[in-house]
Each structure stands twice: as C-alpha cells, then as structure tokens.
Amino acid sequence: MDAYASLLRMHEGPARRLAQVVCGSGGDADEAVQDAFVKAWYGLAGFRDGAAFRPWLLRIVANEARNRRRSAGRRAGYELRFAEDRASGGAAPSPEAAVLAADRRRTVGAALAGLPAPQRDVVACRYLVGLDEAETAAVLGLPRGTVKSRAARGLARLRDLLPARIEIGGTGDA
C-alpha cells in the first residue's frame, strides 16, 4: 500500500465516524470522507510545517460533512443509525439484553438528534468520535473555551432530554 493510503488508513475510523455524526444518516458521509481525502492530498503541499496531521485532516472532513448537511439538512431531519448487537464469536447478549441495548441506543441517539447542531457537533466529536478538547477545537474551528462550554451545555441538555436513568449494564442508579 502506498504511503498516503497508509496515512489515511490510520485516521480512517475517526474520519468516518466524524462524517457520519456531522451528516447524520441522511447525508452521504462516505462521499464527504472521500472528497476530504482527495482535497487533503492536494492541500498537502501548502500545509504548514510542524502541525499535526489528524486534526488538519479531520477538519477538512468536518467541513465537507457540514457542507453536505447544509445542502441536504433543510429537507432531511437528523438521524443516526446504529448497528445491531451481533454475536461476534464471544458471548452473545441475551435477546432481552439486546433489545434493551438497542432501545437505549435509539433513546440516546434521538436525544442527540434533538440538540442544536453546534452543540451536537461538539458532543459528537468529544464522545462519539473520541477527540480530546484541543482536537475538537481544531477540527471544528472553534476556540477551546467554546468547545468546553458547548460540551457542557450539550451534555446538560441531553440529560434533560433523557429519562432520569440510563441503563448501562445495571449501574445506572445514582
């Protein structure tokens, strides 16, 4: 595999999750990622020495994804879809547990969809994509303080939108 492809493979997972959470399932996240990877290639030569690659690449991905959301989003609502629980060789969840887990994902996913997009982008970058605060700021082009406040407000809002108790492996009791 050539070097640029290798480099992209290292960051493919976060890039695809980022595009998915920014676009929602209605948007075409794959196209956004693909376009971003092509743009990044042609942007390499002008890139400032010494900067980190991942936030730079993910910022291009986020911009592409937001462009798609803007063009499609006024018509389509925001929704995320999640993979079903499938046993992958390990212990399969009981049917009841699988139903509960799927229900929990739908509930949290719907609450996430109910956030204003600016808060949702920050919450998604931090907790679904797994970026830290500084990376989130770089990727979304926001000051760090804004990332912090939007994440806090987004989480607080999610708690308001969610039932008082989310069942996570039976440890949800306060």
Place this chain on the structure above:
Amino acid sequence: MPEPRDDLVLALDELGERLDISPGDPVAAAIARIRATPTPRRTDSAPWRPGRRGRRVLVAAAAVLLVGLGATLVAPASRHAVARWLGIGSVTVTYAEDVPAAAGRTYDLGAPVSLTEAEARAAAAGWSLAAPAAAGDPARAFVGRPAGAVNLVWAPMAERPEMADSGIGLLLTAMPGTTDAGGMSKQATGGTTVQLVRVGDHAAYWIEGEPHEVVMTDRNGDVVHESARLAGNTLVWTEGDVTYRLESALDRDEAIELASTLRPLA
C-alpha cells in the same frame, strides 16, 4: 455534588462504536480518484535538487515511501509533510550523506544486567518490558543505552543468522516514552531503503540495506550518539508508550512476524 456523568458519557461512547458505517471504502476510492487525475503542475518555487553542497541531510524517507504513488504526483513539500506525519512514536528517518566509519562495527548496549533486573528497572520507571515470544528467552539484557532503554540480545541460530560478526542474532531495544523530546532518529545512506509497514495494528518502519548510524535523544532531549551501533535490518514501531527497535538479519516478513508476537516478559 457529583453528576451522573459517567452513564451518559458511556452511552455516547457506545453510540460511537455502534455507528452504522457503510461498507464502502473511501480511502481506496479517494486514492483511485487521485491516481485518475492528471498530474498537477509543480508550483514549488525552489525545487529539491540533489547534489547541492551544504545541507546534505536529505529528507528522503518520504520519497522512498511515495515510490508507489509516483514521485511526480506530489510536490516535495508534500513528500516532506507525509514523511513527517508518518513519523512513528518519536522516531524520524532521514537520509544522510555519510555515516561514521565505525557504524555497525561495535556495540555499546549499556550495562549488562540480569533479565530480572532489567524488568525491575522498567517496572520502576513505570513501563513493562516486552519481547517477541516467538524468539524465546533473550540471552542477555543491558540497560542505559540510551537512557531509560533496555536492550535484549538473542544469540544467533539457524533461523536468525548472526549480524555482521557481532555474535548477535537478534537485538531488541525497548525505549519508553514517545514524547516530542525523547526519541531517536536513524541516518541512512542512499543504499538503505525505508518502507512503511505494519506490526499488528501499529504502523512501523522497515529499514533495510547498508549500515546506518543511529542517533538517539534520551528522555531529557539530550542527544546520544550511537554511531557504533548495528548493521542489521531494522523494524521500528511503537506500542503503548514504548518504542521498539528490532534489529536482525531477518527479512521483512520474518521480522514483522516475530515482532507481532511481542508479549510482556514473565
């Protein structure tokens, strides 16, 4: 007043893992599109020229790494950038005009210690010493070259030939810390090739060919010239916060296979 934060964050984390990602391959699609696009005109105002006197250290690892794409596809600045981003842990690879004549002739592996002592020192410094399980128990352990590192040595065997009359069949350097300040660079002459490969899920460099000098910086950022080190083929990768360098006369695939058996010692 503690917030019930963990449950929500856990739930969001689970959502991230379960996002329904399409089975498409945007990396392959993007590479195909780039290949299909006519080569853009070079716009760099000071094209790279070999042979210029003065700064003779050429950042050529990228050129090697990019051979597969065709060097004309990308301007030198891009090559430089890709090479830098492909930096693994704190390791950088550069090509140099010359390496000291002593390179690859003598070894300074640090102070000899028992394997138990080497493990204890690593544990005391907050990291776990690991070695390729498939290589069996190392014959000797050394510490302190570079500072904080452990060198493990295996004797030559039929399946791991001796490196350059060294009496060594396999040399593993485990170096904790991948901070910007610490690390090592390799300087190689033009007869050396550098490839980006993988050890399990970890990106790695495979360096093969002529003897190359190894210049390291210790954890304090001080340069340690290891100009009298090894002449074997080298695999460099980082797992956790430890950088490993496996030197041997093995070929690439053998070395990768061996490296992928890395396990904590005892």
